[in-house]
Every structure is written in C-alpha cells, then in structure tokens.
Amino acid sequence: MIQLANRLQSVEEYYFSKKLREVNILKAQGKPIINLGIGSPDLNPPERVLNALVETFNENGAHKYQSYQGVPELREAICGFYKRHFNVPLSPLTEVLPLMGSKEGILHISMAFLNEGDEVLIPNPGYPTYSSVTKLVGAKPVYYDLDEDNNWHPDLVALEMKGVENVKIMWVNYPHMPTGANATNKLFEDLIAFAKRNDILIVNDNPYSFILNRYPRSILKYRDASEVCLELNSLSKTFNMAGWRVGMLLGKSEYVNAVLRVKSNMDSGMFLGIQKGAIEALNCSDMWYLSLNSVYEQRRQIVWQIAEALNCTYDSNATGLFVWAKLPDYLNAEEYIDLILKEKSIFITPGTIFGTNGNRYIRISLCAPQDQLEEALARLR
Incomplete structure (x- = not known):
C-alpha cells in the first residue's frame, strides 16, 4: 500500500462519519433507531428559497x-443581513466572502494564516x-478550558499567565456549540482586547x-x-439549508483577501441557483425566525423531559439546536449513550x-420531528 501522509497520523475520521455507519447498520437490521445525535435540520427551507x-x-x-x-447580489444580501440583524456595516466588495459552508472556512482560514508549529487556541x-x-x-492545538x-466562557487572565506568545489564532464559538452558552458584551470586548495585546486573530464561528x-x-x-477578528456564519441552521x-x-x-487566495485554488465557484436561493433566505422577514423558533421551542420542551428521564440536569437559558445535559457523577458519557442505543434504539451524542x-x-439534538421525540421519551420512561 502507498504510504499515507504523516498528517493523517494525528487525525481520525470524524466521529459522526464513523458512528452513523454503526447506526445505519442497526437500522438495516430492523432496529427502530431514533437519531437525536446530529444537528442537521429536518425542516424545509423557506418556500421562496426553493422557488429561486x-x-x-x-x-x-x-x-x-x-x-x-x-x-x-449575494454579497450585498449578506451585508444587508449583517446590517439589519447585527448592526454591522460591511462592504460587499471587500469585506465578505461567500463559502461552500462555514466548515470550508475553518480550513481556508487555517491555511491562510498558520505556519507549521504555530499554536492555535481551541475551546x-x-x-x-x-x-x-x-x-x-x-x-x-492548545486547548483552553x-x-x-464560568458560564462556558474562557478565563483570559489564566491564558495569558500560561503564555500565548506562540498563538496565532483563537477559535471562539458563540452562541456556543455544544453547550448553548451565549457571549456577553463584556466577553467580546475582553476577547478583542486580549487579541490586540497578544497579536492574535480571533475567529468567531457564529451559525x-x-x-x-x-x-x-x-x-x-x-x-x-x-483589527483582530473574523467571523464565520452559515445558512445551514438558520434557514434549514445544511445540505x-x-x-x-x-x-x-x-484578511478576507488572504482567505480568498486559498479558496480560489480550491473550488470553482458556487452554483448560481444555490446563490439565488441564499439571497432569498437572507432577505426573509422576521416572521421566518418566529415560525422556526416556535417549532424548536415545542421540541425543546420534550427534549428537556428526555434529559430528566435520563437523570440529567440542564440549563434552561441555553440557546441553539441542542440541549447540553449533565449526567450524574456515576455515569460515563460514552458507555451510557452506547447502552441507550443498544437498549432503547436512541442515538444521543456523548459530550x-x-x-x-x-x-x-450528553448532547441531545432538536432536529427530529415532535412525534419521534415523544416516542423517544416514551421509551425512556
């Protein structure tokens, strides 16, 4: 066999890529699996998006x-979206770069700014x-707790005391996945000051x-x-457009141009129809968000009950597509979810x-129809 690149020695196949094969085998064997592990929205995008x-x-x-x-038109729609919802003015000519999913951006940013041996702060x-x-x-990778x-916020004083002189990038992600914690105004202000003091690029992943x-x-x-920040965003969760x-x-x-230098060597542009659909999504009225969150609110009420049935506690103020639930001290996350998968045919993600x-x-997804969530709750009671 041809020898693999050394870089693969430190990287394993993505967890969900492996675990979903196991889940699919169980489904093929006739097991009535309910998948509460993946954050892939099951609802449709807005109708205007499909029409476009x-x-x-x-x-x-x-x-x-x-x-x-x-x-x-897509770059202008992105800028309009950011001005309308975040009060952030951006130039459609120079300060926006559409991506084929924000996951692509993580690689492109890393390739644009990191040299071998540079350190990266990772939550x-x-x-x-x-x-x-x-x-x-x-x-x-340098992991920060x-x-x-601490409300799932970093201790920046402790980080500086440890030394960050070799750090080039710091990844932050608020609202946070998997916990659902939100940033405060003070946290973002402190992160920017921290980055300026230490010449670090902060990248907030904000889907x-x-x-x-x-x-x-x-x-x-x-x-x-x-001066020191980039932000990634995505239509996947907000508009049910993950695929x-x-x-x-x-x-x-x-900074954006540096990433474009990488990206332009990696793909040949996004299909026009997808871009036209994205424009329509970004121009949706507030009714879209109200309708979407109404569905998720109903689902979350059931997922909270699922967490309680599993003897877990949770933060009812958390946001996002998941419920991050704390296990009793005597339980191991991976062993517990494997037991639930085996005995109850329910797949939940271990923390x-x-x-x-x-x-x-454990992390429980809201991306399942209400009847499946109710069935999962019934199995656990």
Whole structure:
C-alpha cells in the first residue's frame, strides 16, 4: 500500500462519519433507531428559497463556472443581513466572502494564516473540526478550558499567565456549540482586547445566533474588532439549508483577501441557483425566525423531559439546536449513550467528542420531528 501522509497520523475520521455507519447498520437490521445525535435540520427551507433555485435552472449561464467571490447580489444580501440583524456595516466588495459552508472556512482560514508549529487556541469543549484542521495544517492545538461554573466562557487572565506568545489564532464559538452558552458584551470586548495585546486573530464561528436566541450578536459589532477578528456564519441552521453548503466569512478586507487566495485554488465557484436561493433566505422577514423558533421551542420542551428521564440536569437559558445535559457523577458519557442505543434504539451524542470537559455531558439534538421525540421519551420512561 502507498504510504499515507504523516498528517493523517494525528487525525481520525470524524466521529459522526464513523458512528452513523454503526447506526445505519442497526437500522438495516430492523432496529427502530431514533437519531437525536446530529444537528442537521429536518425542516424545509423557506418556500421562496426553493422557488429561486428552480427558477434559476433555465437562466442563461446558470450552469457555468461562477465567481470565486459569489455574485454581487449575494454579497450585498449578506451585508444587508449583517446590517439589519447585527448592526454591522460591511462592504460587499471587500469585506465578505461567500463559502461552500462555514466548515470550508475553518480550513481556508487555517491555511491562510498558520505556519507549521504555530499554536492555535481551541475551546474545550468545542467543535472537533477546529482541532482536526489545526493538525492537518501542521499547527499545534492548545486547548483552553470552558466550564459550567464560568458560564462556558474562557478565563483570559489564566491564558495569558500560561503564555500565548506562540498563538496565532483563537477559535471562539458563540452562541456556543455544544453547550448553548451565549457571549456577553463584556466577553467580546475582553476577547478583542486580549487579541490586540497578544497579536492574535480571533475567529468567531457564529451559525447558531438565531436559534432560540433572543439577542443575536456578532463580534464584529464591537470597537476595534476589525483589527483582530473574523467571523464565520452559515445558512445551514438558520434557514434549514445544511445540505446546500452556504456559508460566509466576514471581516477586514486584507484578511478576507488572504482567505480568498486559498479558496480560489480550491473550488470553482458556487452554483448560481444555490446563490439565488441564499439571497432569498437572507432577505426573509422576521416572521421566518418566529415560525422556526416556535417549532424548536415545542421540541425543546420534550427534549428537556428526555434529559430528566435520563437523570440529567440542564440549563434552561441555553440557546441553539441542542440541549447540553449533565449526567450524574456515576455515569460515563460514552458507555451510557452506547447502552441507550443498544437498549432503547436512541442515538444521543456523548459530550466526550467535544473534549475532555464534555466527559460528564450528553448532547441531545432538536432536529427530529415532535412525534419521534415523544416516542423517544416514551421509551425512556
């Protein structure tokens, strides 16, 4: 066999890629699996989005290569969206870059800014892709603790005392996945000051702002943010468009252009129909968000009961697509969810996949129809 690249020695296959194969095998064996592990919205996008996609099929030039930077109308829609919802003014010409999902952006940003051996601050618990991409580009992950006692916010004083002179990027993610914690104004202000003192690029990954969250925030709104911050966002969660792969990078033109230099060598533009659909999504009225959150609110009430049936506690003020639930001291997360999968045919995500600080937690998704959630609750009672 041809020898694999050394970079793969430190990177494993994504947890859900492996676990879903196991779940699918159980389904094929006739097990009535209820999947409460994945944050893939099961609801449809807005109808206007679907119509825009279909109407594009016969447009002249629709099936040709598209601009690496997206059509002007999409960049303008992104800027309008940020101005309307976050009060962040951006230039559609220089400060916005549409992406094929924000996950793509994590790799492109890392390739644009990191050299081999650079250190990267990664939240624990946090999105596993931050760590795997850091390793893939030859940089060094440095994990910073988030814990319930500090509202899942970093201790920046402790970080500076440990030394951050070799840190190039810090990943933050508020509203936070998996815990659902929100940033405060003070946290974003402190992060910006921390980044300026230490010459660090802060990247806020922000796809959950509009899910069960009354106060959407962007780090780019705060003073001096443009000097040291980038933000990623996505249409996947807000508009039920996960499979469409539409994300965006926003920030200072020099930083965005650096990422474009990587991206333009990796793809040949986004299909025009997807861009037209994204424009319609970004221009949705407030009724869309109210309707979407009404569904998730009903589902969350049931998921809270599921957490209680599993003898877990949770924060009812948390936001996002998941309920982050704390296990009793005597239970191990991975062993417990494997037992539930085996005995109850319910798949729930163990907190361990998000880092060592997730050892005593499980994550339950709201991305399942209400009847499935009720069935899961009945099985557990």
